[in-house]
Structure formats: structure tokens, C-alpha cells
Amino acid sequence: MVRHLSLPSFSRRKLLVTASIAASAALFLSATAPLPVQAADRPHDGGDITFLIDSLGDTWIPNNSAISSFQGHIWGHVTDKLVYVDAEGKVSPWIAERWEQNDTATEFTLHLKSGVTFSDGEPLDADAVVANLNIWYAGRKDDGINPIGLFPKTYDRAEAVDAKTVKVFFKKPTLGFIPTLGYHGSILISPKTIAQPASVQADLSKTVGSGPYVVESWKEGDHVTLVKRKDYNWGPAAVGHTGPAYLDSITYKLVSEPSLRVASVQSGQADVAYNASPQELKSLKEEGFTVATPRYLGFVNGWAVNTKLAPYDDVKVRQALQAAINRQEIIDTVYTPDWKLATSFIQSNVPGATDHSDLLAYNPDKAEKLLDEAGWVKGANGVRVKDGKPLEITLHSNPYLATSKSVDELIAQQLGKVGWKVNIRAYDVVTFGEKVKFGGSAVPAYEVTRSFIDAGTVASILTNANNGENWFALDERDSVLNELRDKIAGAGSIEERKPLLDKLQQYVLEQGYFIPRTQIVQRIYVQSPKLKGEVYNGIAYASYYTAYLSDLSE
Numbered sequence: 001m002v003r004h005l006s007l008p009s010f011s012r013r014k015l016l017v018t019a020s021i022a023a024s025a026a027l028f029l030s031a032t033a034p035l036p037v038q039a040a041d042r043p044h045d046g047g048d049i050t051f052l053i054d055s056l057g058d059t060w061i062p063n064n065s066a067i068s069s070f071q072g073h074i075w076g077h078v079t080d081k082l083v084y085v086d087a088e089g090k091v092s093p094w095i096a097e098r099w100e101q102n103d104t105a106t107e108f109t110l111h112l113k114s115g116v117t118f119s120d121g122e123p124l125d126a127d128a129v130v131a132n133l134n135i136w137y138a139g140r141k142d143d144g145i146n147p148i149g150l151f152p153k154t155y156d157r158a159e160a161v162d163a164k165t166v167k168v169f170f171k172k173p174t175l176g177f178i179p180t181l182g183y184h185g186s187i188l189i190s191p192k193t194i195a196q197p198a199s200v201q202a203d204l205s206k207t208v209g210s211g212p213y214v215v216e217s218w219k220e221g222d223h224v225t226l227v228k229r230k231d232y233n234w235g236p237a238a239v240g241h242t243g244p245a246y247l248d249s250i251t252y253k254l255v256s257e258p259s260l261r262v263a264s265v266q267s268g269q270a271d272v273a274y275n276a277s278p279q280e281l282k283s284l285k286e287e288g289f290t291v292a293t294p295r296y297l298g299f300v301n302g303w304a305v306n307t308k309l310a311p312y313d314d315v316k317v318r319q320a321l322q323a324a325i326n327r328q329e330i331i332d333t334v335y336t337p338d339w340k341l342a343t344s345f346i347q348s349n350v351p352g353a354t355d356h357s358d359l360l361a362y363n364p365d366k367a368e369k370l371l372d373e374a375g376w377v378k379g380a381n382g383v384r385v386k387d388g389k390p391l392e393i394t395l396h397s398n399p400y401l402a403t404s405k406s407v408d409e410l411i412a413q414q415l416g417k418v419g420w421k422v423n424i425r426a427y428d429v430v431t432f433g434e435k436v437k438f439g440g441s442a443v444p445a446y447e448v449t450r451s452f453i454d455a456g457t458v459a460s461i462l463t464n465a466n467n468g469e470n471w472f473a474l475d476e477r478d479s480v481l482n483e484l485r486d487k488i489a490g491a492g493s494i495e496e497r498k499p500l501l502d503k504l505q506q507y508v509l510e511q512g513y514f515i516p517r518t519q520i521v522q523r524i525y526v527q528s529p530k531l532k533g534e535v536y537n538g539i540a541y542a543s544y545y546t547a548y549l550s551d552l553s554e
Contacts (some may be wrong), residue, residue, distance in 0.1 A: 043230040043241070043533055048249040049271040052169045052261040055429070056221065056254050060204040062193070063135060063145050067185040067333035069400055069522060072251060073185050073274075074224050076541050082110065082129070084236035085182030085453055085538035089297050089351040094176045094236040095124060095188060096181070097212075103174040104492055109165040116234050118190040126160035131191040133158045133168065133169035144198040146186040150452050152177055153460065154466075154489075165383035173490050175497060176454030183453045184539045210234075212245040212545045225251045235342055235402040237536045239546050244532070246548040258402070265289065265526055272542070273526040275402055278335050281524070290527040293338040295519055297350045298451035298542035299458075300342040301401065309444045311391065316374040318512025321393075324418045327360060330518055334406045342516035344505045352455035352494075354502040359509040360516055367418045376419060384419030394423040396436045398424035400522070407517055445515065446471070449522055451539050455501055459485035462508070480507060 055070045062079075065071040082096040096110040096499035116124040137155040139147035156169040170177065180186065190208035193201060200206055204218050212235065213226035227244040235242040253270070257262045261273035262280060266287070276284070281291050311317045317541060331339050346353040376384035376391050384391040393415070397405040405426050412422035427435060436443055448471075452458065463485050464470035476482060484504045508514050523540045534547040 009298070016298060018099055021412075023257050034134060041532055041548075041550045043246050043546070043548045045246050045248075045548075047247050049247055049531060049544065049547075049549070050253055050269075051272040051274065051544075052255045052264060052270045053252050053274045053549045054254070054261070054302055055255055056224065056252065057309070058430075059202055060188050060207065061145055061198050061201045062187060062207060063139055063148060063185070067183075068433045072184045074204075074208075074215075074226070074536075076184065076543055077211055077213040077226055077250060077545065078207070079187035079189060079211045080116075080124075080190065080234070081186055082181040083178060085179060085297070085497070086238060086240050086347055087297075087538055087540070089179070089295060089538055090238075092236060092238040093181050093184075095129075095234065096448065098354065099178060105177070106176045108177055109161075110168065110171075112164045112166070113234055114164060116210055117231075118210045119189060119229060119437070120192070122192065122206045122208075122346075123163075124188060124189055124210045124419045125163045125528070126166045127163075128191050129166045130189070132156045132186075132188050133166075136186060138311070148183070150183055150185065150457055150461070152181060152457070159390070168291050170533060173492055175491060176456040179454040179550055180457065182454075182538060183382075184451070184541065208432045213250065216249065218269075221254060222395050223251055223253045225249060235545060239338070239543070241546045243360065245545045248545055250544055262526055265528055268528070270287045271528045271531050274419060275524050276526045278338070278403060279526070281336055281338065281526075283329075284526055288529050289473070290525075290529055290531070291338075292525040292527065292534075292536065292542070293523075294452045294520045294523065294536040294540040295340070295349055295521055295543075296523070297453055297538045298347055298520070299448050300347055300516045301407075301447070301449055301518055301520040301522075302342065302345060302514055303395075303445035304462075305513055305515060306444050306446070306447055306473045309474040311316070311374070311376075311386070313373050315511060316392075317376075318515075319419065319510075320367040320370040320374070320512075321515055322360065322509070322512045323363040323370070324415050325515065325517070326362040326414050327518060328362070329414070330407055330410055333410055334403055335518065335521075339521055342519050345508060345514040345516050346455060346458065346505060347519050350452075350455050352498060352501045356506055356509050359506070364418050378419050382416065382419060383421045390421045391419055391442050392421045394425060394442070395445060396432065396443060396447065397424060397426045397428060398449055399429045399432050401447075401449050401520075407526070411517070435480045448514075449520060449543055453538060456488055456491070456497060459488045459504055462513075464510040465489075474513075478511075481513075487543055515533070517519050 032470050043075050057068050057071045059065050063132050066075045080095050084092050084094045097113045098111045101108045136148040136151040139145045154170045154172045154173045154174045156171050158168045193208050212232040216225045216227040218224040220298045230244050232244045262276050264270040265273045272360050274543050285291050341358045342354045344353050363508050376386045379385050395408045415422050460468045461469045488500045530551050535543045
């Protein structure tokens with residue numbers, strides 16, 4: 001199952017020494033002469049890169065791991081998708097070369113490319129697509145295989161019309177179906193893999209995809225090495241390349257400490273470091289390294305508020321919470337200008353997002369007035385009290401976002417000025433998943449970091465309709481929100497849906513159901529200047545399918 005791989009040893013002492021040398025050299029060159037400019041580069045074959053990552057997750061079952069911030073990098077190279085979605089939400093053909101839908105958005109017909117094969121030689125045909133659609137929708141929960149969370153809950157069935165044509169049926173209008181085929185969970189894997197039990201699917205070496213790379217070796221908790229398929233010839237036209245990848249191999253190596261990941265790129269021992277500290281980015285750019293902070297399509301970073309938990313069942317308390325946060329100070333203190341102010345609870349690059357910055361303005365006087373009206377009186381220690389109980393909130397810092405605790409600490413100071421007592425709890429990934437849930441009895445504000453492709457899926461996620469996630473613990477109590485949800489779900493066109501999405505965003509922010517912090521940059525990349533040509537998709541993953549090393553031909 002596993003072939004052991006010999007990789008450079010990333011000792012702390014060696015990396016810090018080499019990083020120091022690299023940094024000193026960079027400073028010397030910047031003081032004496034500009035760095036040499038490479039000759040005009042063209043993509044060319046050859047070369048191996050090492051990508052240092054902070055986790056490789058705890059399972060390789062495709063349905064359970066493809067949506068992970070960590071395993072998603074590997075799946076993006078081993079598998080393909082039916083459509084490609086770029087960083088601005090534009091949808092274009094990939095394995096589905098064209099499609100049609102009926103007037104009510106309840107039936108879709110997908111026309112597939114010819115000649116596409118999985119890495120075991122089996123065809124990626126209509127039957128294979130049907131098998132994937134079914135597993136995305138239903139999973140096999142008894143076997144430990146999850147459905148894909150954002151796959152439309154309105155799915156009815158799919159049929160193979162012929163080897164190249166799939167017809168897909170929905171119980172209700174589902175405008176978001178085609179864009180969601182570009183979501184990072186919607187990866188195409190072989191029907192033979194889908195048929196295997198979860199225990200077999202968890203063995204990465206036995207999962208068969210159709211992507212430009214295949215797994216050469218992997219070791220749990222250590223590395224995954226991918227090598228290119230020489231017969232690959234069906235990449236998405238949107239990235240400007242359809243044939244085999246240029247790089248011979250990509251190795252994802254686990255290095256848990258951020259400073260060691262960055263230092264190894266500085267010293268030339270690796271090519272990409274994932275999730276560097278934002279405070280390092282300015283100096284790294286000045287040293288000549290490529291820094292990328294792509295925003296994914298999805299929700300901004302913020303809190304979903306539990307409206308069942310007092311005092312957050314009071315709209316005035318939620319509105320005070322909204323007004324008491326100084327979002328510009330968060331960016332100025334914790335982040336860099338690469339981060340953007342939230343203008344809604346949806347990222348501004350999502351088609352259908354609208355600007356409601358006025359509802360997110362920092363206004364501590366307004367917050368104080370609202371809390372006064374709600375009966376919360378400031379005590380001698382500055383903490384507000386009502387009925388003998390302090391105005392209190394416990395923040396659970398999200399372990400998937402390295403800066404989360406720093407932001408929480410700053411917000412604690414901001415909220416303290418208007419009378420909140422703030423507690424901060426920090427857990428590792430596993431404990432966070434066990435203890436912190438939407439609507440949990442001890443969780444007044446759940447920190448969200450969630451991507452999606454189509455804004456039309458948002459309303460059903462927020463509520464409990466169609467097995468939605470009921471983020472605000474409202475159940476069916478808010479008739480306005482539920483009416484907007486149903487109208488958005490039933491819209492037959494983008495034009496009909498657009499004003500409804502605008503109303504949804506305004507209403508959720510006005511009610512203080514969602515408290516944005518900043519637009520999210522969850523994936524930070526620090527890269528050797530020799531590595532060029534990578535592409536970032538709508539979920540902010542770097543694809544090295546189009547990448548190449550510039551110094552190979554020198």
C-alpha cells in the first residue's frame with residue numbers, strides 16, 4: 001500500500017540557519033543591485049516540487065476528505081470535475097463540454113467529452129457520472145461515507161441516456177446545480193472505487209481518479225507524492241492548457257510549524273509553504289518570493305449566532321454585537337492589506353453578493369444605546385449585568401484558521417469597551433469538531449469558515465429546510481427568513497433570484513444572525529520565484545497542473 005519516500009530532513013536548526021543566510025543574501029542584493037531577471041519563460045516539461053502543508057487530515061475516503069482544507073489540494077490534482085469554476089465564480093466546461101436545462105431548472109442534460117479515462121483505463125462515461133452524482137447526494141452513511149454537504153438536497157435521480165449523455169432530475173428548481181459541480185467536494189472517481197467499502201476507500205493508493213496526476217506513494221501523517229499521467233488530455237480550457245501536466249511530480253510533505261515551512265522555501269529545500277503567518281508576507285514579498293492570498297467563493301469569516309441561547313435571543317443584543325466590532329482595526333492589527341473588509345456575510349467575489357457595508361459600520365455608541373434599551377446596565381468593573389447575570393460571550397477559536405485566536409483576542413478588547421465579558425476557548429481540530437456545533441447549548445457564536453460555489457445554496461444552509469444546517473437555531477420561527485429561502489429556492493432564473501439574495505443578505509445582517517469579521521483568506525501560499533504558472537480556482541486552491549519550473553532550461 002505504501003512505498004516509503006526519502007525526503008530532505010527539515011530540522012529546525014538547519015532551516016533557521018539556511019533561512020538566515022537566504023534572508024541576509026536577499027538584503028545584500030536589495031542594497032547593492034536588483035535581483036536578476038529571468039529570461040522570458042515558457043511552460044516546459046520536467047521538474048519536481050515539494051509543497052509543505054500543516055496537515056494531511058485523518059481520512060482519505062473521497063466524500064469525507066475532498067472538502068477538507070488540506071486533502072482538497074491532493075484531490076484537485078488526482079481527480080477532475082464536470083465543470084471548472086474560476087476565482088470570480090465563472091463556470092466553464094471541463095468533463096461536461098456543454099449542458100442544457102429546462103425552463104424550471106428541474107432537469108439538466110450534461111454532454112460529456114469523449115476519450116476521458118480514469119487512471120486504471122476505465123472510461124469516464126455517463127454511467128460513471130451517474131454513480132458519482134448518486135454518492136455525492138446520498139453517501140453511504142451506514143458505511144461511514146458522507147454525502148457532500150452542499151450537493152443539492154433537491155436531487156431526485158440521474159440517468160445515462162447514452163455513453164456521453166447524462167440527464168439529471170430535481171424535485172424542485174435548482175439553479176445552483178451546474179455551478180456546484182465545480183465545488184471541491186464534487187470530484188469524479190471511478191465507479192469501482194465508489195463500490196468499495198469505506199475501509200478500502202480510505203487507502204489513498206486504491207482510489208482511482210481521472211486527473212492529471214496519480215498517487216505514486218503516501219505515508220500517513222508524513223507525505224503524499226503525485227506523478228503525472230502522460231496520457232492526460234482533457235484539462236479545462238479556461239486554464240489555457242489541456243494536455244499532460246508540465247511538472248513530473250508534486251510531493252505534499254507534512255511540516256506542522258509555520259516558521260519551518262517558510263524557512264525551507266527561503267532556503268530552497270521546498271517550493272511552496274502553505275499557511276504562513278500574515279505578518280511575514282510583506283518581508284517575503286520584498287525578498288522576491290511569490291505570495292498568494294486568494295479569496296474563495298463562500299461565506300466571509302464571522303459568527304453564526306445561536307438565537308436559542310440567552311441573551312442572543314434578543315435582537316437588540318445581536319445588533320449591539322454587530323455594531324461593537326471594529327473590522328478595520330482587525331485588518332490593520334492582525335492582517336495586511338491583502339485582506340478585505342466584509343461587505344456582507346458573503347464574500348464580495350461571489351456572483352449575487354451585494355454591498356451592505358452600512359450595516360457593518362463600527363458604532364460603539366449605537367451598541368451602548370441598544371444594550372441600554374435591552375436592560376443591560378454597566379457595573380463598576382465595566383461589565384454589563386441584567387437580572388444578576390453578566391453580559392457574557394464565549395468564543396471558540398477556529399483551528400482551521402491560524403489567525404482566529406488573534407482576531408478573537410482583539411474583538412474581546414473591542415466588546416469589553418461596551419460592556420461584554422469575553423471568554424476565549426481554543427481546541428485542536430479533533431476536539432473542536434467534537435465540542436463546538438451549530439446551535440450547541442454552550443456555543444453562542446460559531447465561527448464560520450465555509451466555501452460554496454453558488455449563492456443560491458446559502459438560504460437552505462442557514463435554515464432547517466431540506467436537511468439544512470439551521471445555523472441560527474431558528475428552526476421555523478422566522479417566517480421572513482423562511483419565505484426568502486423558499487422564494488430563492490423556487491426562482492427559475494438568475495434575474496429573478498438576484499433581488500431575493502440581496503434581501504436575504506440585508507435581513508440576516510439587520511437581525512444580527514450573522515456577525516462578519518473580515519472577508520476570508522483561508523489559504524496562504526508562499527512560493528519560490530522559480531515556480532510559475534499555477535492557477536487558483538474558485539475555492540482558492542492552487543493547481544500546479546499548469547505550473548512549471550523556470551530554471552530548468554537555463
